[in-house]
Amino acid sequence: MYADCIVPLPLEGVFTYNIPTHLTHLVQVGCRVNVPFGQKKQYAALVTRLHDEKPVYDTKDILTVLEESVMLLPHQLKLWQWVAEYYMCTLGEVYKAAIPSGLKEKDGVVMYRPRTVDFVRLTKDFFDPIRLNALLASLKVARKQQHLLMRYIELTGVNAALTLQNATLVKEITKEEILKASGCTGSILKALCDRGVLEEYEVVVDRIPTSSIPSDLLLPSLSEAQQNAKQAIETEWEKKDVCLLHGVTASGKTEIYIHLINDALKSGKQVLFLLPEIVLTSQLTDRLKKVFGDRLGVYHSRYTDAERVEVYRKQVSDNPYDILIGVRSSVLLPFKNLGLVIVDEEHETSFKQAEPAPRYHARNVALMMAHMAKAKVVLGTATPSLETYNNALQGKYGYVSLTTRYGNVCLPEIEVVDIAELKRKKLMTGMFSPLLLKEMREALERKEQVILFQNRRGFAPMLECQVCGWVPQCPHCDVSLTHHKRSNRLVCHYCSYVQEIPQRCPQCEAEKLSCKGYGTERIEDELTMLFPEAKLMRMDLDTTRSRASYEGIVKGFQRGDADILIGTQMVVKGLDFRRVSVVGILNASTMLNQPDFRSYERAFQMMTQVAGRAGRSANASISRRGRVVLQVHDAKQSTVQQVVRGDYKAMFAEQIEERKLFNYPPLCRLVEVYMKHKDEAVLEHMAEELARTLRMVFGQRVLGPDMPAIARVQTMYIRKVCLKIELEASLTEVRRRLREIQTFLLGKAEYKAAQMYYDVD
Ligand SMILES: [Zn+2]
Ligand SMILES: [Zn+2]
Structure with missing residues (x-):
C-alpha cells in the first residue's frame, strides 16, 4: 500500500510513500506521518490518499505515525486544493500557512503545557459558620487579611451557601480577581492560605466551567432597526x-x-x-x-x-x-x-495575504468554504x-x-481643512491646523478623548542633508530609511535593516541632516509641547509587538488612562471607544496618492472608518455630535467630498466607472506575475521574454513588464507583468498556460536562479 502525502514545502503536488506493514493499521487519510525527504531531512506530512498504484520512482517508507487521530478533514483538504489552484501556489504552501509550526515539526510531539489559571477557595475546614466567624473576629489584628477574606465572602456568596449548607453554591473566583477586588498583595493571600483558611488550586483553561445560564438569556436585546x-x-x-x-x-x-x-x-x-x-x-x-x-x-x-x-x-x-x-x-x-x-x-x-504564498484573500476563501x-x-x-x-x-x-x-447617535460631522493653503499662509503648527487644535483643546476641556490618525510610524519617513540633498537609503531595498527617534536608529520598513543615525552627511560632510515628513513618534513629540497636560498613548507596529502590549493600549485608552491616542491604521479598525468626541486625520492625501487602482476606494474606506471612531456613544456626558477634522492637500478632491457627505454610492459609481474604463476588477480578473532575481540585467531580459511569450497566448490582455512601486526588496530586484482576464474566461485554462510558460522559462539555464510567483485578484 502507498500513501500520497503533503509535505510542508513549496513544491508542486503530493509525494508518494510506502506504508510499512507494521503501520498499515495506523495510517489513514488525514493523519500526520513522519516521512524522510531528500538526503537527510524529515517532515511531518499529511496523508491525502491511500492506494496501491506503484509510482515510477522508488518510494521511501513512512517512518512513524504521529497520532492516531485525523488532523486534516476531507472537505478541509478540498478547500486547501481550491486555494492552491485558485491562488496558483502549491498545496505544501497552503499546508505551511494553515498549520501551526508545532504540528509541522518532524517529531511532531508538541510539548505544551495546557494553560491553567489559579483559583482560590475556602478550605473545607472553614466551611462552617461558627469557625468562620470566630476567625473573622480574631483577624481584627490582621486588618488586610480580614479585608481580603470579607471580600472573598461577599463576592462568592459564601454566606448563602453556609445557610443552605451547600458548598457547591460558592462561586469560583480566580486569584487575580480576588487580589484585584480586595486591592491586596499576594503575601496577604498567602498568609490566609498558611492559616489553612483559603487554598489555591489550578484549573486548565479549556475546562473552566461556564455559567450554566443558557445563552438565550444572555443575548443582548436588539433595537427595532437591528x-x-x-x-x-x-x-x-x-x-x-x-x-x-x-x-x-x-x-x-x-x-x-x-x-x-x-x-x-x-x-x-x-x-x-x-x-x-x-x-x-x-x-x-x-x-x-x-x-x-x-x-x-x-x-x-x-x-x-x-x-x-x-x-x-x-x-x-x-x-x-x-x-x-x-x-x-x-x-x-x-x-x-x-x-x-x-x-x-x-x-x-x-x-489579503501579500507575502508569502498562498497569497489568498480570506474573505473569498471563506465564501468558498461556506459554499x-x-x-x-x-x-x-x-x-x-x-x-x-x-x-x-x-x-x-x-x-x-x-x-x-x-x-440614534448622530454620525460625526466632518470638517475638511485645506492644509496646502494653510501651509502657504504659514498657519500650520507642525501637522496641526488651527481648527484641529481648537477642537482638540475643547474636547480635552470637556474631559473627552481624541484620536489622531497618521498613517506612518517612526519619527520621520526620511532624513535629508540640507546642503546636498543626500537621503539615507536601505542597502537592500529601493526605499529610504525611516528615522526612529525612540530607538535612535534608521530602519527599513521592508526588510527591517537597521543602522545608526549618522552625525554628518557621508556625501558632503555637512552636519545639517534634517527630518522630512511626520511619523507617529514625531506627532507624539509635538503633542507633548502643544498639550503638556494631556496624557498620550501611541498605537503603531512599534508599540504593539505583543498581544499584551496591544490589548494594554486598547484597554487603557478605554479606561481613560490617556486623553489622546495617536496611531496608524490600527486605530481605524472596529475599535469602540465611548468617550472619543474628536478625531483628526492629519494628512489624508498620502492615502489618496498611492500607486494602486484601489487607492481611492481604500482611502474612502479608511477615512470613513477613522471618522466612525468619533462620537459613538449616546452617553449624555458627551454632549454634542462627534467631530472629525480631515486635513488634506486638496479639499475639493471628489473622494474627500464623498467621505464628507457619507456618500458611499457616489464613491462606488465613480470608481466602478473608472474600473470599467481602464478594465480593472471587479470587471475583470487580475493576475499579476512576479519575477525576482539578484541580477537586474538578467531579470529585465527575463521580464521581456515573459511578456513576449504571454502576448503570444493572451494578446492584448498582457500589460508590462513594469517595475513595481518598490522595485527591489532584500537585495532581490522585482518586475511584474499583469494579465487581465475576462470574467467569463476559464481560469483553469489560464492557469494551465501560465504554468507551462513558467516551466519553460525557469527551465532555461540563464533564468535558473530566478523566482516566479503569482498574485491573483
Ligand atoms: Zn550632504
Ligand atoms: Zn530594506
Whole structure:
C-alpha cells in the first residue's frame, strides 16, 4: 500500500510513500506521518490518499505515525486544493500557512503545557459558620487579611451557601480577581492560605466551567432597526447563501451577529467569525465570551504556537469549539459541521495575504468554504469593497442596510481643512491646523478623548542633508530609511535593516541632516509641547509587538488612562471607544496618492472608518455630535467630498466607472506575475521574454513588464507583468498556460536562479 502525502514545502503536488506493514493499521487519510525527504531531512506530512498504484520512482517508507487521530478533514483538504489552484501556489504552501509550526515539526510531539489559571477557595475546614466567624473576629489584628477574606465572602456568596449548607453554591473566583477586588498583595493571600483558611488550586483553561445560564438569556436585546435587519438577512438567506450587511459605523452589527450565531448554535451548527487581526481584541471577544462562554475559541496570530496547536487539536477532536473567532488564517482550520460564516469588516485589506504564498484573500476563501459546507454567510461592513457591493447589485448576494447608528447617535460631522493653503499662509503648527487644535483643546476641556490618525510610524519617513540633498537609503531595498527617534536608529520598513543615525552627511560632510515628513513618534513629540497636560498613548507596529502590549493600549485608552491616542491604521479598525468626541486625520492625501487602482476606494474606506471612531456613544456626558477634522492637500478632491457627505454610492459609481474604463476588477480578473532575481540585467531580459511569450497566448490582455512601486526588496530586484482576464474566461485554462510558460522559462539555464510567483485578484 502507498500513501500520497503533503509535505510542508513549496513544491508542486503530493509525494508518494510506502506504508510499512507494521503501520498499515495506523495510517489513514488525514493523519500526520513522519516521512524522510531528500538526503537527510524529515517532515511531518499529511496523508491525502491511500492506494496501491506503484509510482515510477522508488518510494521511501513512512517512518512513524504521529497520532492516531485525523488532523486534516476531507472537505478541509478540498478547500486547501481550491486555494492552491485558485491562488496558483502549491498545496505544501497552503499546508505551511494553515498549520501551526508545532504540528509541522518532524517529531511532531508538541510539548505544551495546557494553560491553567489559579483559583482560590475556602478550605473545607472553614466551611462552617461558627469557625468562620470566630476567625473573622480574631483577624481584627490582621486588618488586610480580614479585608481580603470579607471580600472573598461577599463576592462568592459564601454566606448563602453556609445557610443552605451547600458548598457547591460558592462561586469560583480566580486569584487575580480576588487580589484585584480586595486591592491586596499576594503575601496577604498567602498568609490566609498558611492559616489553612483559603487554598489555591489550578484549573486548565479549556475546562473552566461556564455559567450554566443558557445563552438565550444572555443575548443582548436588539433595537427595532437591528431586529429588522436580522429578519431581512434571514429572508435573503432563503434565496441566496451570502448576504451583505451594510451598516454605518456604530450601527450595532455585533448584536445582530450574536443573535445569528445563537440561532446557528441552536440548530447544532458551527460558526466561523472572521475578523481583521486588529479588531480581534478583548473588546469583541469579551462580549462574545459573556454570551457563549467556553463554546467560543479564539485563533489569533499573536497567540503562541502552543496556543494555536491547542485550538487546532480541539477543532479535530470530538468536542470542537462551536464558535471560532479568528484572523485570516482561521479559514484554513478544520470545521466538522460549519453552518454560518461571518466576515466582519469584509472590506479590510488585511484579509489579503501579500507575502508569502498562498497569497489568498480570506474573505473569498471563506465564501468558498461556506459554499462547500452549504453554510450561510454574512459580510458586514460600513464601507463594502467594490467587489462585494457589485455582487450585491448584480443580485449574487443579498443586501441589507442599517442606516442609523445604535441608540440614534448622530454620525460625526466632518470638517475638511485645506492644509496646502494653510501651509502657504504659514498657519500650520507642525501637522496641526488651527481648527484641529481648537477642537482638540475643547474636547480635552470637556474631559473627552481624541484620536489622531497618521498613517506612518517612526519619527520621520526620511532624513535629508540640507546642503546636498543626500537621503539615507536601505542597502537592500529601493526605499529610504525611516528615522526612529525612540530607538535612535534608521530602519527599513521592508526588510527591517537597521543602522545608526549618522552625525554628518557621508556625501558632503555637512552636519545639517534634517527630518522630512511626520511619523507617529514625531506627532507624539509635538503633542507633548502643544498639550503638556494631556496624557498620550501611541498605537503603531512599534508599540504593539505583543498581544499584551496591544490589548494594554486598547484597554487603557478605554479606561481613560490617556486623553489622546495617536496611531496608524490600527486605530481605524472596529475599535469602540465611548468617550472619543474628536478625531483628526492629519494628512489624508498620502492615502489618496498611492500607486494602486484601489487607492481611492481604500482611502474612502479608511477615512470613513477613522471618522466612525468619533462620537459613538449616546452617553449624555458627551454632549454634542462627534467631530472629525480631515486635513488634506486638496479639499475639493471628489473622494474627500464623498467621505464628507457619507456618500458611499457616489464613491462606488465613480470608481466602478473608472474600473470599467481602464478594465480593472471587479470587471475583470487580475493576475499579476512576479519575477525576482539578484541580477537586474538578467531579470529585465527575463521580464521581456515573459511578456513576449504571454502576448503570444493572451494578446492584448498582457500589460508590462513594469517595475513595481518598490522595485527591489532584500537585495532581490522585482518586475511584474499583469494579465487581465475576462470574467467569463476559464481560469483553469489560464492557469494551465501560465504554468507551462513558467516551466519553460525557469527551465532555461540563464533564468535558473530566478523566482516566479503569482498574485491573483
Ligand atoms: Zn550632504
Ligand atoms: Zn530594506
